[in-house]
Amino acid sequence: MPDAHAIDRLFARRNFLNACVALTGGALIAAAGRARSEPTTAGPPDPALIEDLVAANHILFDQGVVDGYGHVSVRHDKSTDRYLLSRSLAPELVTAADIVEFDLDSNAVDPRGRAFYLERFIHGEVYKARPDVKSVVHHHSPAVIPFGVTKVPLQPVFHMAAFVGEGVPVFEIRDFGGMTNMLVSNPQLGAALARTLGNKPTVLMRGHGAVVVGNSLHQSVARSVYLQVDARLQAQAMALGGEITYLAPEEVKKFEDLGGAGYERAWELWKRKAMAEMR
Amino acid sequence: MPDAHAIDRLFARRNFLNACVALTGGALIAAAGRARSEPTTAGPPDPALIEDLVAANHILFDQGVVDGYGHVSVRHDKSTDRYLLSRSLAPELVTAADIVEFDLDSNAVDPRGRAFYLERFIHGEVYKARPDVKSVVHHHSPAVIPFGVTKVPLQPVFHMAAFVGEGVPVFEIRDFGGMTNMLVSNPQLGAALARTLGNKPTVLMRGHGAVVVGNSLHQSVARSVYLQVDARLQAQAMALGGEITYLAPEEVKKFEDLGGAGYERAWELWKRKAMAEMR
């Protein structure tokens, strides 16, 4: 653990800058992006990946994981140093034309005056810290938030959410930024969040939401959905009273070892429904 | 605090009049409106404002904030002494043709025999008391009502509902009108409600619903939606047991300082969906 007081002093200064950035709104942020040397592109991504990323945005809305807020990204298929994310837009409104390429410092390759998500640093910093991660979801699922503001740890109630059994840390932004506007709106807070996530599939953000990662878009989206289902199941089971039998660590490991086959059947359904609505 | 007995005596007489008014129904109320000198118009409002007001009605229904009841108004863009509100109609059925101009005593400029909401005085009296307020929503959100009938104060569970941290007073109509029909159906009760609201973003009404205000239609509608989300989150967090970490006052202030950017992304989504359904 680094010295807490030193961190506090550091963030006292950073917070002032954050507030300046946050208050300028989207246009100035984009301008600030242009002021730095813009990163070069890794080339056009696979159109199938873009299609899946657009579908992911709509699926997360259809499943009630996101409302007007929240975002989902995927690592570029041509470069591990780039990721793809929509411009600032409600997920349900995202189309292929809204997808933007970012470097891992979360600078847009071709900003063109567009506004970007204030919290895109979540994505960039997680991709830096976790080479195994190919996709990141940030959401405010109402089922999940109560577990971030209490001391009750999320547990794996059923097999479809076995990954919960790997552990669900909680990111308390006060530990890293003191009293903030709650947003992970700079690289430092993004990096702190990535450190709290560690090697886990998901991290809760106190009073805010969650970040879910995966080795593919399909996995990060499906984990987001089943994190939500599991949170509801646990709350319901607790309300019944008495002891609860959660999945044992061995059960978690054996189910996880089944691997990628796990969520493809759901993805096929979700994507077909999302695409039908878009037409 | 004024003398409680004097108020009681005053309201004993007022209640009799209220009952007379309430029992006459819509037609006679409109007629009564005509009997006074009708207020003059402030001129045609901006068509974009009317469009947004119609959208607001539909959004509040889509989001489950209102059912067949509840209403939303906006201050006239040509005069701070006029506001715009639908004639008496379920919000989901409101079109531009149903929007009526009222003065701050809640008299219609051009009643044309139409029936109006019995509780329109909520709007007029809040606009009188709060020059900063540009829009008022009254609703019976089922998620919110339980907090009005218990002693449990609503608290800000997550950043999207940071405004809840400014405080949520509860209007006990018995304190101002004794035993009533529960409706804020005259200017006196409307003024009492506005006083209870004070300088806050929202006030609960015991056994009835809530009033939510904003510096724009977008803000009053979004606050109505996130008040509802927050109430659900708090109830769920309380059900898990143990201590809950709510947003601290400094966090509330810093998030609120982000200002109007806060809810535009949601409004764009909600309006597009509401308009698509109307076509």
Added chain:
Amino acid sequence: MPDAHAIDRLFARRNFLNACVALTGGALIAAAGRARSEPTTAGPPDPALIEDLVAANHILFDQGVVDGYGHVSVRHDKSTDRYLLSRSLAPELVTAADIVEFDLDSNAVDPRGRAFYLERFIHGEVYKARPDVKSVVHHHSPAVIPFGVTKVPLQPVFHMAAFVGEGVPVFEIRDFGGMTNMLVSNPQLGAALARTLGNKPTVLMRGHGAVVVGNSLHQSVARSVYLQVDARLQAQAMALGGEITYLAPEEVKKFEDLGGAGYERAWELWKRKAMAEMR
């Protein structure tokens, strides 16, 4: 209270007959109906009443009050001794062609071999006992059933459900039929249910559902919807803990005195939506 053992003996015999009737299915029941002298018709009902009755069936489904089961009737506009009710059919599938005229003993005027609801006696016996009642709804609303199987009385949480404050008795079928198949499938059980209802707007049926009455179709349907909302509100308020302020009897009375104006705004919305779906 009559002698319990005598009632038990009486019902031991009646139950045997009930079981015979129930086991024969719809066709034989209809045949049995024909075997008695069929009642004469009161003449064609007002087409607007039929249209409203069909709408009521669809509204109750749209609002989640009924699923595949439950039924709604209205007293004939040409005769207080006749009522109108669909043949045995899920409410969401009912059209004008399915409406059947019954006398107050619940014999169909023109059975034509159609199957009827086994529990139509609920309607006939309530119309006999309550001349003020013009419409009867029977449903299994999931929000309401928990209050029928516990000792927790339903209370009026908000003004839209003020009628709950008139009192909500619970019909324990064991008190009248001993151990039954739970269905009110004969006139005797129907009459017992009507006695338990007394002069109230609604009665819960333990382990089964509820019956809601009104002075019009609009009122019985709206009360069914708001009974459901109120039950949810009370459960949520109880879960928050602490004392709850329900509507006081005077508040109930004053709101009820507002009369029929109460629910017309909701009916207009509900009917328009239901009719649009049918087209």
Added chain:
Amino acid sequence: MPDAHAIDRLFARRNFLNACVALTGGALIAAAGRARSEPTTAGPPDPALIEDLVAANHILFDQGVVDGYGHVSVRHDKSTDRYLLSRSLAPELVTAADIVEFDLDSNAVDPRGRAFYLERFIHGEVYKARPDVKSVVHHHSPAVIPFGVTKVPLQPVFHMAAFVGEGVPVFEIRDFGGMTNMLVSNPQLGAALARTLGNKPTVLMRGHGAVVVGNSLHQSVARSVYLQVDARLQAQAMALGGEITYLAPEEVKKFEDLGGAGYERAWELWKRKAMAEMR
């Protein structure tokens, strides 16, 4: 009870094989199916049965009993030794072309390289053990799962779920397979599950879901729906506090004796809605 240690040893070996099978994915499993002598067909099933099976898949999704996972089968109308089940696919996507014939060892008659549900052994083993069963549903209903991970037994709260009163055993897979991947992915676990089911209508699976059987597709589907409704009702009734009056065993029996008429009205509604969506 057989010797627990002997079973453990047996399953230690079996688990290794299971893991091998599970990890190979769909294609190899189908290939393995072909390696055995493929079973012969019982001939083409009644097209009306296929239509009902397709409808059952969609109904279970419409009612929220299944999401992307879960499956429903029906015994072949030409042979008690064959059953019909979709290839591996989300229920909402199933069409007549996806229905496959299996023998009771859960080998496909005509695999054609298609992937099958890993847990199809649930169906085959239940059909072996229960000649009275004509249809089997496996699902992960979120309302039901909490009762499988606590010690709270499901009880019949209302008449529509009277069958719950026959008893709802819980299958603890650890008792038969030790620490597994939670899936009933071989005949041995399927047989153990069928033994736990015994002569009951349903069995919960700890940390997983439930299996529901019926003497027809209509019954297994309707029981799945009302199991879910009943679980919600019981949780709500328990939350109100105090003693709960469940259906007595005699009431359960008498309602059950009403027989097949019970759920046809709901089936007609559900099928018409499901079919309309497919068009």
